[in-house]
Amino acid sequence: MGFTRTLLTSTLVVGGTVGALALYNKFIERQVSEPDTVLKGEERRYPWKYGDIFYQVKGSRDAKPLLLIHDFGPGASSYEWRKNVDALAEQFRVYTLDLLGSGLSDRPAIDYTAETFADLISDFLKEAIGKPTVVVAHGLTCSYVIADAYRRPQLFERLVLVSPPPDILQESFSGPFNTVVKFVLRTPILGQFIYNTMTSRRAIRAYYDQQGFQNPGLITDELVEYIYSNAHQPNKRYPAASLHSNDLVMDVHEPLARLQMPVVAIWGREDVFTPPDTSDVFKRVNAKIETRILDKARQQLQDEQAAKFNALVSEFAGAAVTQ
DSSP states (O other): OOOHHHHHHHHHHHHHHHHHHHHHHHHHHOOOOOOOOOOEEEEEEETTTTTTEEEEEEEESSEEEEEEEESSSSOSSGGGTTHHHHHHTTEEEEEEEEETSSSSSOOOOOOSHHHHHHHHHHIIIIIIIOOOOEEEEEETTHHHHHHHHHOOOGEEEEOOOOSOGGGGGSOOOOOOHHHHHHHHSSTTTTTHHHHHTSHHHHHHHHHIIIIIIGGGOOOOHHHHHHHHHTTTSSSTTHHHHHHHHTOOOOHHHHHHHHOOOOOEEEETTTSSSSHHHHOOOOOOOTOOOOEEEEEEOTTTHHHHHHHHHHHHHHHHSSSSOOO
């Protein structure tokens, strides 16, 4: 009798907890609306094998193509390039895309991996742009364009690496703990609850304060709300599960060492990584790489120091290829 009562009590507690989490998740879901873009380019969709990819194009049809690829922060999308597209489009034909699972692109409930995004970028360059392109990548996406540029150099003219983390130059292992993290985050109730907690307005503000911006005045309510809305679209926990379980890290030490095309890597001086040390690591792998450090900026340097960033990219991307 005592065992039955304990079992019944435990069942009610567990059931009540699960129900409460489900109600909280539903409440969060009802708070957000469909995402929109603030960029003013021509809107298009690229049909890919795992879903349609939203992208925009701006600039003269005859200009050199330049592709901007966003990072994987909370609620990430092409929104992070809002201060760069117009300036760069004066000289280039600028493409911005929302990666699969982000922004206005489709968000399938699949197992996202580093190769998923490397394949997407390669296919997009080949089928949507169709000519050698200047590719600007941010954060972890730097590793995917390095790998692609080594495998298919004909698709690339040169690379701009924005805040590339040193992790991409060393082997990455997904151990038992990472496997558990991924499994839990992909679950529909508990995983969604944990994800909602990780992407609350307070958590988003803290993330950008600690890693994104050196100037906290740039973390506006408008920025937080836009990121929050994008972070809480259906199925967003799936790419996040892969990110937090280390499955989106790709070791590109060898490809980077063998790259022959022009490459510039840029960091903010106040980055969470020590920029001089990090730039030395990249230079040791490939001495031909140019490295730049922008003052008064962290990882969102294309936003925080937009004018300097735009000028740097325009100068580097506009130079003649001499190889």
